[in-house]
Amino acid sequence: MKGTYLGEFEEVVLLAVGILHEGAYAVSITKEIEKQSRRTVHVSAVHTALYRLEEKGFLKSHLGEATKERGGKRKRLYTITPFGARALQETMELRQQMWAQVPKIIFQGN
Amino acid sequence: MLEEIEGDLNELFAERVAAEGERAARQQYAWDVVRYLRPHTLRQSHQTRTPLYTDMLRNYFILAKRNLLQRKLYAGINLVGLSTGIAFCLLIYAFIRHEHSFDRFHADAGRIYRIDYTDRVNVSFQRRTGKFLGSFQALGGLRMCRLPIPLGPALAESVPEVEGMFRFREGTAVLGAAPGVTQQEEVVFADENLFTFFSFRLRSGNPRTVLAGPRSVVLTESLARRYFGEADPIGKPLTVNVGRPETYTVTGVAEEPPGHSSLRFGVLLPLRSEPQYQQYKDEQLNYFAVLTLVKVREGVSPAALGRKLDGFARRYFAENIQAWRKGKLIGPRETGIQVTAMPLPAVHFDNAVMWPRTTSRLYGYILGSVAGLILLIACINYISLALTNAASRTQEVGLRKVMGASRRQVTLQLWVETQVLVAVAVGAGLALALLLLPAFNAFADRQLVVNPFRNPELLGALLGLGLLVGTLAGGYPAALLAGFNPVKVLKSNRTHRFNPALSRGLVVVQYAVCLFLITAALVMYRQMQYVLRKDLGFDQARVLVVENPEKDPARQKRVWERMQQYAAGRPGIAAVAGASASFGKGSMIYFFTINGQNRPVDVFDVDYNYLPLLGIPLVQGRNFSPQHPTDSVRKEAVIINETLARQLGDDARVGEVSQQLKMRVVGIVKDYHYASLEMKIGPALLWLNPSAASTLLVKLTPGHGPGTLAQLAQDWKTMSGGQPFNYSFLDGDISTQYREYSRWMNLLGLAAGFAILVACLGLFGLSGLNAVNRTREVGIRKVLGASVGQVLLLLNRDVVRLAAVSFVLAVPGAWYLMRRWLQDFAYRVEIGPEVFVAAGVAGLLTALLAVSYHSLKAALANPVDSLRSE
Secondary structure (H helix, E strand, O other), X not given: OOOOOOOHHHHHHHHHHXXXXXXXXXXXXXXXXXXXXXXXXXXXXXXXXXXXXHXXXXXXXXXXXXXXXXXXXXXXXXXXXXXXXXXXXXXXXXXXHHHHHOOHHHHOOO | OOHXXXXXXXXXXXXXHHHHOHHHHHHHHHHHHHHOOOHHHOOOOOOOOOOOHHHHHHHHHHHHHHHHHHOHHHHHHHHHHHHHHHHHHHHHHHHHHHHHOOOOOOOOHHHEEEEEEEEOOOOOOOOOXXXXXXXXXXXXXXXXXXXXXXXXXXXXXXOOOEEEEEEEEEEEEEEEEEOOEEEEEEEEEEOOOHHHHOOOOEEEOOOOOOOOOOOEEEXXXXXXXXXXXXXXXXXOEEEEEOOOEEEEEEEEEEOOOOOOOOOOOOEEEEHHHOOOHHHHOOOOOOOOOEEEEEEEOOOOOHHHHHHHHHHHHHHHOHHHHHHHHHOOOOOOOOOOEEEEEEEHHHHHHOOOOOOOOOOOHHHHHHHHHHHHHHHHHHHHHHHHHXXXXXHHHHHHHHHHHHOOOOHHHHXXXXXXXXXXXXXXXXXXXXXXXXXXXXXXXXXXXXOOOOOOOOOHHXXXXXXXXXXXXXXXXXXXXXXHHHOOOHHHHHHOOOOOOOOHHXXXXXXXXHHHHHHHHHHHHHHHHHHXXXXXXXXXXXXXXXXXXXXXXXXXXXXXXXXXXXXXXXXXXXXXXXXEEEEOOOOOOOOEEEEEEEOOEEEEEEEEEEOOOHHHHHOOOEXXXXXXXXXXXXXXXXXXXEEEEHHHHHHHHHHOOOOOEEOOOOEEEEEEEXXXXXXXXXXXXXXXXXEEOOOOOOEEEEEEOOOOXXXXXXXXXHHHHHHHOOOOOEEEEHHHHHXXXXXXXXXXXXXXXXXXXXXXXXXXXXXXXXXXXXXXXXXXXXXXXXXXXXXXXXXXXXHHHHHHHHHHHHHHHHHHHHHHHHHHHHOOOOOOOOOOHHHHHHHHHHHHHHHHHHHHHHHHHHHHOOHHHHHOOO
8 A cells, every 4th residue: 555654663653552452642652662662762752653643544543531640631542543454464464475585594503 | 732742741750750759750851841842742733723712702792781781870980981082082083184184185285385485584573473372383483474476476487396376365345246235255366377276166167267357256156146146147247346346257156165175265356456466566575465376396395395495585585685684684694584385285284374274283182182081081980990890790700710711701701891882882972972063063163074974984983993992991901800810719708809009090090180171271261251351451342343345545535524424413323433453353564673673563544533432541642633734644643552652762752753763753642452462562553544444433322222233234325335334343353352262261161071070970980889898897887986977087088188189190280281371362360379279179079079979878878787797
C-alpha cells in the first residue's frame, strides 16, 4: 500500500498501543516501550510519534477521564484503526519475507 | 499546551515526586516542558472550539430586558440622564456640521479665496470687534476684508495664477413695481460674473449676461413673487432707487441661496450701479468698501498664492510704501501693508472682519463641551448606580460562573445589558432632540434639520455615539462585576463592600460640573441685568427711530422740514430730531492726527434738536443753534465728547479752533454710550447738518403712544413722498444688541438645569442604595438612643462633605472662564463672592433635597423591622 511507510520508532509505538489495548495514552505507552525495549524514551518523542500516526490514519484518539494526579486534565487515549492494523501487518510480512530469504549460514560460525 | 500533554506531565511529576523527591521532580518537569516545545503541542490543534460568544446573544437580550424591568427606577433614572445627554449631543452635532459645511457647495470652492488687507502702518490703535467672545480672539494688525474697488481687477491682471475675480457689496435700495407700492430691500451689488464664479443657480436668465447691463436686476423667486405675483418677471421694469429712482429691467430670477451660504441675497444689482462706485472706482487706498474674491487655477497652492500676493502688494502700493518709509511710519525694509488670501471654506469662521454671517469656532467648542458635560454626568450616574448596585448582583454572577460562563461571557452579558438601555436612550434622545429642535433653531438662528433617515452620516454618528456611551458607561461596571470569584461570593453571605472612593470621586466630578454651569449662568445673568439697566447717558424712553430711506440730500431735507412742521402741531410728539445714524447702527469714522498719532474718531451728523431730545447734557459750551449761523457752515463748528476733549488736551478750548481737528469747538458734551457697552466710549464728535435726516428720532409724549404711532404711519407716506415706513423703538434697538448674550445665557441656564436634574437623579439613586445598606446600622443607632435628627445628620454628612469638595474644585475654573468672558465688555460687573456662594448653596440644597427622601425614610424606619432578621 502506498503511504504506509512506518518508521522504526513509529512501528514500536504502534505495537505498544496494540499491547496496551485499552488504556493506551502517552505516559503508559512510554512506560511500555521502556519496559519492552529497555531504552529510555522521552514522552515528548512518543507524543510526536502518536500525533504523526494519527495524522496518517493509523490511530484514532479520544479524550478520557481526568484524575487528581493530572490536575484535572483529561488524558488522550489511542486505539489502532483497521488501517493501522493493516499497515502493521504488512510491515511484519515484509520483515518476515525478507528475513526468510536471508541464507541462514551468515549467522553460523564466528 | 494541549490539555492531554499537561495532564501527562502532571502525572509524571506526581510519580517522580514519590520516587525522587520534589526538587528533582521539578527539574525534570522543566526539562520535559522544553522538550515538548513543538508547534503541534501548543493549543491550536485538537482543541475543542472556543465558545462562540454570539450563541448566547439572544439569551443576553432576554436577560437584559428582564433585569431592566425589574429595576425600573434605576433604569428610568439612567434613561432620563442618557437620553438628555444624547439629545443635546445630537443637536449640537447637527449645528457643528452645518457650520462646517458653509460655502462648500460651490463647485470650485477649493479654488476660491477671499482677499484681505492688513494695515500695519497705523497700529497705534486696535479696533476690536464687538462680538460675543471677542476677547478670546487674538488681535493682530488691523485686518480688513473690505478692499478698494480697483484692487481686485489689478490683482487679476497682474497675477497669472488668478483665473477669475469677483467683487460685491451690500446696500439697501427702495424697490417699486407699481407706483405707490414701494419697499426697502437689502440688495447686493455684484460683479457680472456672480453666477459663473459661484454655483448659485438661476431659474431663468442667462448666467453670463444676467448682470451685464447697467440697469439689470435679478430677483430671487420669493421676491419676484412679491413684486410680480405669478407672472414671469423677465423683461419687466422695476423701479430701483439707490439715490434716485430709476427704471431697471428684470433680467433673471435666481433660486434662493442655500442655508449654508455666507453670501445671501434677495436682490442683485450690478456693482456699477452702487451709488459711490463712479466716484471711487479708481481710488487706490482710502476707500475700503468691496469684498473681493479670486479663483485660482488648478494646482495652485495657498503658499504660492500668498507669495504672489506679497509681490503684488509691493508693486501696487509702491508709491505709498515709499512715502511711508520716508515718513518713518514703517521701517526701510517693511511694506506696512499685507495682502493675504483666505480659503473660502474657512471664511465663515473668521470673526475678526466684517464678513456677512460669521461665527466663532468657539461656539462649536462651547456647545460641544456643554453637551459632552451633560453626557458625562449621565454616564457617571450610570457607573455610580451600577457600582453601588453591584452588591446585589454578586450572587447572580457567581452562579453564572459556576454554571460554566467564562469571565468574558459574563462581561459580555453585562455589557449587552448596558447597551440595550443605551439603545433605548438613543431612541428617546432622538425623539427629545426632535422635540427641542424648534427651540434650538430659534436660539441658534439657524434652520437645522435632524433626520437620520435622510442623512446616513447622522445615523452613523448616532450609532457610534450609542456604542461609545454603552462602552464608556457599561465597560467598567461590567468588567468589575464579571471579575467576582464565584466561590468566595457564594460561600459568604455578607454583602460585598466596594471601595467607595471611586463612587465618591464620580459624584464630586458630577457636582463640580453642575456648579460650574450654575456659576456661569449666574454671572451671565448679572451682567445682562447690569447692561440692560445701566444709565447710558441719554434718555431712551419712548423714542421712535424712523429710517428715512431718501438718499438725495435735497429730498432728505424736505422730509425733515415736513416732519418738524408735522410735530409742531401734535401733542403726541414731543420733539423730532435727525441724525446720520442711530444707536447700534454704526457711525462714520474719520481719522485725525491727534498727539502725533493717526486716530479714528466716531462722527455723527446731527441737527439742532438732537442733544435736547435725548437729554444729553453739555459740560461746557453750548449746543448748535440757529442763532449762530456759522455753525451750519459745513465742518466749521463741532461738538466733542469728554473723551475726545481729554485726548486733545489743551487744544480743545470752547470757542476756539482746535489745531488738530481744524474745526471750532463750540461745546463739550458729557460722555454717553453711543455704541454697545462692549466698547469703551471712544472719542466722538458731532457735526451740525441741519437737515441730516437719514434717521429721524421722534420722541413721543407719555400716554399718546399707540395713537400717535398709527397716525404717523399713515401720514408718513405723504410726508416722505411715498417712502415705506420702517421704524423701531430706541430701547428695543439697544436691547437687541445684547440679544446674542441673552441667548447664550438661556442656553447655559438650561444646560445647568438639566445637568442638576440628572445629577440629582443620580444622587437620589445612590442615596437609596446607601440607605438600604445601612438600615441595620441605623436600626442599631436608634435602639441605642439616637434621635431622628441625629440619624439624618449622620446620613447626610457625607453629602455635605462631597458638595464642599465639588465646590472647591469648581470655583477656580468657573472664576477664570467668567473673567475672560467678561472682558468682552468694557463696562462690566465684578464677579463677587456672592455668585459663588449662591451657586454653592444652590448646589448643596439640591443635593440635600435629592437625598432627603431616602434618608428620611431610613431615619424614621422602625428599628424593630430592620433588626428583626438578626
